[in-house]
Amino acid sequence: LKQWLVPGAGHLSTPPRLKSAMSVAFVHGAVAPRLPAATVGVGAEPVRAAAPRQAEKGPSAGTAAAAAATSAAAALALVKRRGGRRHAHRAPVALRAVGKANDSASSKATTTIKRAAGTAVELAPPTIDFEADDEAEERAAEQAKEVKQFEWRKNWYAIHVVESMDPVRPHKTQVLGTNVVIWNDGPTVDGKKQMGTWRVFEDACPHRKAPLSEGRVEDDGNLLCSYHAWRFDGTGDCVALPYSPEHLQAKHMCSCRAKCQTFPTRVEDGVLFVWPDYGPNAEEESAAKPPPLIEELHDEDKKDKWIQFPVNIRDLDLGWDVFFENAMDPAHFLVAHHNVTGNRYTDPKWFDMKSWRKMDTDGGVAVRGIPGIFDFRPPCLVKNQQDGGVIFAIYNTPTMPGKCRHIGFLVLDTDTIAGDSGVVDKDAVKLFTGPVPIWLQHLLTSFFLHQDAVLLHHQEQNFKDQGFQAKGDTDKMFREVTYTPNQVDIGSIQFRRWLRTRAGGGVPWACDPRLPPRLLTNEKIFDVYNSHTKHCQYCLDARRNVFFMRDASYASAFAVALAAPDGPERIAVGAAACVVGLGLQKFGDLFDRYEFNHQDNK
Numbered sequence: 001l002k003q004w005l006v007p008g009a010g011h012l013s014t015p016p017r018l019k020s021a022m023s024v025a026f027v028h029g030a031v032a033p034r035l036p037a038a039t040v041g042v043g044a045e046p047v048r049a050a051a052p053r054q055a056e057k058g059p060s061a062g063t064a065a066a067a068a069a070t071s072a073a074a075a076l077a078l079v080k081r082r083g084g085r086r087h088a089h090r091a092p093v094a095l096r097a098v099g100k101a102n103d104s105a106s107s108k109a110t111t112t113i114k115r116a117a118g119t120a121v122e123l124a125p126p127t128i129d130f131e132a133d134d135e136a137e138e139r140a141a142e143q144a145k146e147v148k149q150f151e152w153r154k155n156w157y158a159i160h161v162v163e164s165m166d167p168v169r170p171h172k173t174q175v176l177g178t179n180v181v182i183w184n185d186g187p188t189v190d191g192k193k194q195m196g197t198w199r200v201f202e203d204a205c206p207h208r209k210a211p212l213s214e215g216r217v218e219d220d221g222n223l224l225c226s227y228h229a230w231r232f233d234g235t236g237d238c239v240a241l242p243y244s245p246e247h248l249q250a251k252h253m254c255s256c257r258a259k260c261q262t263f264p265t266r267v268e269d270g271v272l273f274v275w276p277d278y279g280p281n282a283e284e285e286s287a288a289k290p291p292p293l294i295e296e297l298h299d300e301d302k303k304d305k306w307i308q309f310p311v312n313i314r315d316l317d318l319g320w321d322v323f324f325e326n327a328m329d330p331a332h333f334l335v336a337h338h339n340v341t342g343n344r345y346t347d348p349k350w351f352d353m354k355s356w357r358k359m360d361t362d363g364g365v366a367v368r369g370i371p372g373i374f375d376f377r378p379p380c381l382v383k384n385q386q387d388g389g390v391i392f393a394i395y396n397t398p399t400m401p402g403k404c405r406h407i408g409f410l411v412l413d414t415d416t417i418a419g420d421s422g423v424v425d426k427d428a429v430k431l432f433t434g435p436v437p438i439w440l441q442h443l444l445t446s447f448f449l450h451q452d453a454v455l456l457h458h459q460e461q462n463f464k465d466q467g468f469q470a471k472g473d474t475d476k477m478f479r480e481v482t483y484t485p486n487q488v489d490i491g492s493i494q495f496r497r498w499l500r501t502r503a504g505g506g507v508p509w510a511c512d513p514r515l516p517p518r519l520l521t522n523e524k525i526f527d528v529y530n531s532h533t534k535h536c537q538y539c540l541d542a543r544r545n546v547f548f549m550r551d552a553s554y555a556s557a558f559a560v561a562l563a564a565p566d567g568p569e570r571i572a573v574g575a576a577a578c579v580v581g582l583g584l585q586k587f588g589d590l591f592d593r594y595e596f597n598h599q600d601n602k
Contacts, residue, residue, distance in 0.1 A: 185222070322456045379397075
């Protein structure tokens, strides 16, 4: 209500249509309802406080306002005596007369609120009453004595991009706090790797727990531990144990204690998924449940007109939960990604967002508005489908506390991409999908991701400093440390509600669950090499070629200095070669590091 209160004047001018709703809101704990679309919708003039003026004199206006206030106070007292929120549903009936009286009074006079000496009047600002929905859902859960909770390990997680991995070497990553190693069990024939099956093992040799990610993929397709040369096939069985006596090797290798811990895997849309369950029925359970996918790519009637663009991968120094809170927030596209997908000065304006489907433990939540549909599908996908035939497939896997692995790609509808594409500018989409090499598209993605990452890392740390963390025993709730009065926040709020009420509050980590300390500088956030380049064979090859050309330019400059005759041509050619070398150095540095500062993005 503060936005209708004129600062310093004490006058309150309330639109008649909101009178009754506000009276009910006071009874329901002074939480204002959502504003009618006709009052604040697109194309409507926003509600403004009336200019300070003297209230009209006359007993009718004063009496009506006094009667309304007295009735509201009496109804509030009645609700409190009868048990607060449990009987709040009776309040609207009791207060219909209050709304009518206020409507009558508002047509004659502007209500004046006078503060008595030493009395503080606190009016709740307009907000969205998601808390009421939470409490209703929790009461229903209590009555049912059980609520299905999300099973974190009995689900598929996107952990790598198949075409980006070098199949002749093992790759290390984490999922839910468990260290894992990814490798391909195809043999090498005549010096050429034959593609086999992508495998995921726990990154610990059963012998003495040395990391298998530091091992080798041998020519026979087996994984060798570099510590004592134990070898394992694609099923995790030990196939070589060189330090055992020959007559005991078979016995030792057949022991269940010599077997690696393996996890089911699946490749879809160029993405490697893992099912990180240790249970004996993991293979059967994983086969019965598909991973979260972009269905347009698998619909026989639609897949021919949808184009999937190259998949990108990035390790980020921010939590899985703050990443998805961000991915469910359409409003940030126009501000945080200034000069890429929006303009922070001209684009932000009110737009409506509403729940798109009922919250579900396994189905997640979805919201819809002008920017399109934002659909969170547990545990690792937000599908953002925008008007104009653009789909952002945003995968994100919780790797370690305060860290996550982002895998994303664009899917475009060739029939409708010529039109507008929702909240994102069509030209911005073309920037990332034009006829450019894959490695260059990956470089361009850094410009986009770093605009978010530099904000989200410190947002998560600010949450922690104020007592909120994504875990079941957090000191404070999300709503206690944030202020979210606008409808555009509904996606982020619904995601947080799902995490709290359906998934135990946070990830059940297999490692130390404590959040790492805040980074004192942003240097690690901007580290492209360790977060992407070393995991991508396209970018590794491109980086190698750029630096080779740099060295060739410097060598040319040196050769010209030695061999060319004296004169202005010698100086010009040598200087040009040096400039080219310096330019290639700068360009090559983008594979290692890209810094971003919102202050400099004008």
